[in-house]
Amino acid sequence: MNAGAVRQRAWYEREARFIPAHHQPAGLIDLALMRGIESHRLLRGTGLFYQDILGGRQFISAEQFLRLIDNVRQLRGGDDCSFLFGQQLLPGHYGHASHALRHAQDLQQALDRLVLLRRRLSPLLTPRVRVDDRYVYLHWFDSCGAGAREVFLMEACMTAVTAMCRWLSGGPLPWEYQLRHSQPDYIEQYWVHLSEAVRFGCPQNVMRLPCEYLFKPWPHASLTVGQVAEQTGLDELAAADEMAPSLLEALFDYIHKHVRQPLGLERLAEAQGMSVATLKRKLKHHDTHFLQQLDQVRTYVALDLYLSKGFTSDEVATYLNFNDKANFRRSFKRWTGLLPSEVPGRLA
Amino acid sequence: MPPLFALHRMKLLTLLLVSNFGLMLHLSAGDMKPLSVWDWLDIVGEGGSAMLLLIWIGLLLKSRPAGRVTDLLFAGLGCLFFSLLMDLADEFVRMPDSVSWDAWLESGPMPVGFILLTLGIYHWHREQLAISAQMRNRERLYREHLHFDTLTPLGGATYLKNQIEMSIKQAVTERQPLSLIMLDIDAFSVINRDYGQAEGDRVLQVITQLVLLNLREHDLLCRLAGDRFVIVLPNTLESQAAAIAHDLALSIKHLAYRTILQGERLALSATTVAVMARQEGAECLLERLNTRLAHAKQTSLFRSA
Structure with missing residues (x-):
């Protein structure tokens, strides 16, 4: 994959201002206003002004939306x-x-x-x-x-x-x-x-x-x-050039596609056209880390195979390239909090 | 705080004038003490107490409507404040020995203040009893404003769980049955979607009042969440509770509710179920009640389909 091409909006990050403030954020603002929260307290720290939202041209980032949610949770307390x-x-x-x-x-x-x-x-x-x-x-x-x-x-x-x-x-x-x-x-x-x-x-x-x-x-x-x-x-x-997935979605898709191969931070970074340090920093900025993302996908795949496709736990281990069965059971327990044998009873 | 001053302008003005008058009197009759003889411990103690009293007065006026009880409490606190202020003035101003009224200014208002305050608190107690009578069916034995719902004037889920816990204990010691009713408005989301959330909120408030009217002396109504309510019925068998539940459903069905804006008639209905407490905790009982409601909703859905 060409690094230059990748950098051209292959994904967006949490600072990207793509959420129209008068769409979903407005619903939350209306709810808060109806419950008697003042608009300036509600928008504190979001960098938003109520007048601008009324203008209908304001776009906000995921980060700002999340901050708005924080404010509502703190002020409303309900x-x-x-x-x-x-x-x-x-x-x-x-x-x-x-x-x-x-x-x-x-x-x-x-x-x-x-x-x-x-x-x-x-x-x-x-x-x-x-x-x-x-x-x-x-x-x-x-x-x-x-x-x-x-x-x-x-x-x-x-x-x-x-x-x-x-x-x-x-x-x-x-x-x-x-x-x-x-x-x-x-x-x-x-x-x-x-x-x-x-x-x-x-x-x-x-x-x-x-x-x-x-x-x-x-x-x-x-x-x-x-x-x-x-x-x-x-x-x-x-x-609007908004077809690209978010960074976390892009990582999920890549890991999902290559879940059967041994995958480290280096390969993932290389595939996304950035250095290991950059990827680490970006992940930290998104409140997560590499292993968490990897485990998330492997949980998704393992449970699909196990519960939906009828694989045995050994088959799942082989599919995910675990050579050591005990190691797989340990990892599975870490991902799901359950042993493979407990899954059908708890989740089916 | 415009409402504070609008309601209590005269009271605050009087307090200000009287304390000012006291200070003037001190300053005109005596002379300032030199800094070296100031007793800092007394100044901090008396000054701090006076400040706290001022804060009490502020909170009192802010939180209460005007009226007799407020006047009494204010007068009592005002006297105490004045007395402490004069005490404080004493620390800065030396009075000639020929003057004796300063002792009166200091000590006179104190007992008067305490008497007024006592009277005020007594009448406050009477007033509280009157208000509690109005809270009938909405709270029992225990008050916690943090657990009250902001929309309907009812206790919320936390208050309800505490109350169930207490009622279970009481039922066990008195060997009396305890029953619960759960009430859920049918198709409430449709009202919210078609008529707006403000209309939905009003429906909840109206239903609250209607149900309150239908309850007995010792029953307690709480709002569990959304459009789901729970009624605690002490000393009640399941069959009695089921009869009450049926009555409640009927009264809601016969309510001629009209919307705020157009006055359009909305047909409301509710599903109600009743269970009697067995040997179980509050959580468990509530869960069983909820499961029964889910079944009832499903059956009514099948029947309508």
Whole structure:
């Protein structure tokens, strides 16, 4: 790969100002204002002014959006703000992308469009869809270094998809949820806004639904409007030079593609056209490090093979190039907190 | 703080004038002590106490509406402040021996202040009893403002969990049954989406008032989260609780709710379930109640489909 070509917007980082402030941030600001938080306290430290947002031309970075979330969490102090924020997040009012989602024919198309137009629809968390013969899985990964706000974002995004599906499909869908964080003391918010089927302390942030819901037609959707909106949304992203993934997404994809080969920090840095020191610095800036990213992908692959593709644990070990079975079991335990033998009972 | 001054302008002005008058009197009758004989310990002690009293007065006026109880408390604190201020002035000004009124200025207001303060606190207590009567069905035995919900004037989930814990203990010692009702508004997200969140908030407030009207003396209503409420019913069997739950669902169904802006009639309904506490903790009981609600919702969904 040519280093010069790579540097030309192969990815974007958390300082990139690509989130229109009057899209998702505005929803959060409205929520806070409605709850009596003053706008200047809300925007403190974000470098934003309410007047500029009203102008409709303000673009903010993931970093600023995350700072805004921090402020809301500190000032509001309520357990329900992530859920209330999430409820109105999708399909939202973000131009063509929202239209495309609103007019999805079925869940399959909605999820496809969510992934395709994620830069507009879900700028802070990356959705990834996976299907096996029983379930459709919607995984959520950090895309811009969310750090301690991961819980807030997971609550918001999972609520968003749940609420959107309930609205567009005409009734609640039996989603089940697995979350990485431990059970918070406001579990009742999960009951009300998601469902009773929530499990905490799991290896991945994922929600799943029986496959049969993928192709159930959704009422009130217009095929043509949806198609056109999807295409226009994509054109708009391309015109703004915003088709590139985030740095963390790009790394995930590269590691995923080369997961069967031994992969070190050096090779990854080389493939992205930067020095090891630069990559390390960038990862640190995104509140993560190489091993965390590597483990994240290997967990994703291992659990897919093990639970969905029916591999035995030995086969998974071989697939991931572990020569030593004991070593694999140890690593697996580190990734998931579980032994391979415990997985079917806990996660299936 | 414009409201503070608008409401209590006269009181603050009087306090200012009286303390000023006292100081003037001291300065006109005596002469300044030299710096060398100032007793710093007394100055810090008396001055600090006077400052703290001033802070109390500020907090009091800021937090209370005007009225008799506020006036009494203010007068009491004002007297104490004045007395301490005169004490403090004494440290800086030497009075000639012929003057005796300064001792009166110092010591006179103190007992008066204490008496007024006592009267004020007594009436505050009476007032609190009156307010507590209005909090009927919304709190029981224990108050913690941090656990109160900001939208509906009800206790939140934390308050509820504490209350269930207490009620379970009480039920065990008194050998009485304890039941809980869970109430969830149907299709609440549709109201939020179609009519806006402000309308949704108002629906919650209206339902809160309606349910409060339907409860008995010792029942407690709390807001669990979102559009889900829990009612704690001491000394109640499951069958009685189920009857109450059914009544609540009926009363919500018959409520003629109209929207704020257009006055459009919204048909509201709620799913209610009741369970009786067994040998279990608060968390466990709440979880069982929630599971039962989920089943009830599912059945009603199937029936409508």
